[in-house]
Amino acid sequence: MPRIAYFGPQGTFTEQAAMRFEGELVPVDTIPLAVAAVRKGETDFACVPIENSVEGAVPATLDVLIRDEPVVAVAETVLDVKFSILVRPGTTEIKTIASHPHALAQVRDWIAEELPGVTSIATSSTAGAAAAVERGEFDAAVTAPVAVNHYKLDEYATGVLDVADARTRFLLLRRPGQLPEPTGADRTSVVVTTPNRVGVLSELLTELALRGINLTGLESRPTKGKLGTYRFYIDVEGHIAEPRIGDALAALHRHSHEIRFLGSFPKADHEPVEAHNEEFAAAAAWVDAVRKGERG
Ligand SMILES: O=C(O)C(=O)C[C@]1(C(=O)O)C=C[C@@H](O)C=C1
Structure with a gap:
């Protein structure tokens, strides 16, 4: 059975996401450690997590994708997110509340309303906060609902969320190898660094x-080098096996100092992508025929 390192410890949202894939789950404490495990071949x-509908991209994931040896996404999954507030049994007063920064940001208004004056503390993950509360380091943790099954804590509140219908998207990464087959409902992801000149981003998008x-x-x-220099992470609908996507990525390559392919994989929503692949194939066939002198 393949091994999947996930951003743990047990009881994170990422664990729930990882459970949707086939494999033996291996918890590690940070996002960089999870990706390092696959880079070193310790796991397959x-x-x-890559992005949340309320708080946006997960910076730790973006940064780790560009470092060291390439890894590519082969699948994604999206989870509905709502939080539980966990406390040690018998807690009567909450002075400190801990969680992953993305989780704290999604319940900021709730904390202000229900626990005014409480100090919020960032921890490595939601479940890491639960473990710290269990150890007596903080009074409360903002966690995934399943965390209550893993720690000796009680639910102070459940279903907590400032913005309804929050969702987080997760990636399944591996070392480069055979790409997933195109399904007609795929996403392709790349990261580029561009020369610093007028209009370069608009050229990429064009x-x-x-x-x-x-x-x-x-x-x-x-880029973490010169101030004001950036990398752009670009997600598009389609698969690199499709001519128009391959063509576009080749064009991005021409416009970039550096480009890294981050994967072509089925979208979690499975909604078909309008691809116009027949038109691209017909156009390529026409050019081919003209080159051979068979058509005018
Ligand atoms: O700490 C966790 O439980 C995670 O899986 C991380 C994470 C995130 O990075 O956004 C995942 C989903 C929630 O939005 C809050 C935290």
């Missing part, structure tokens, strides 16, 4: 638009 896959490619995500992260 790593499962990490390459996509000209080929009828739908952009589903655009994030920038500093």
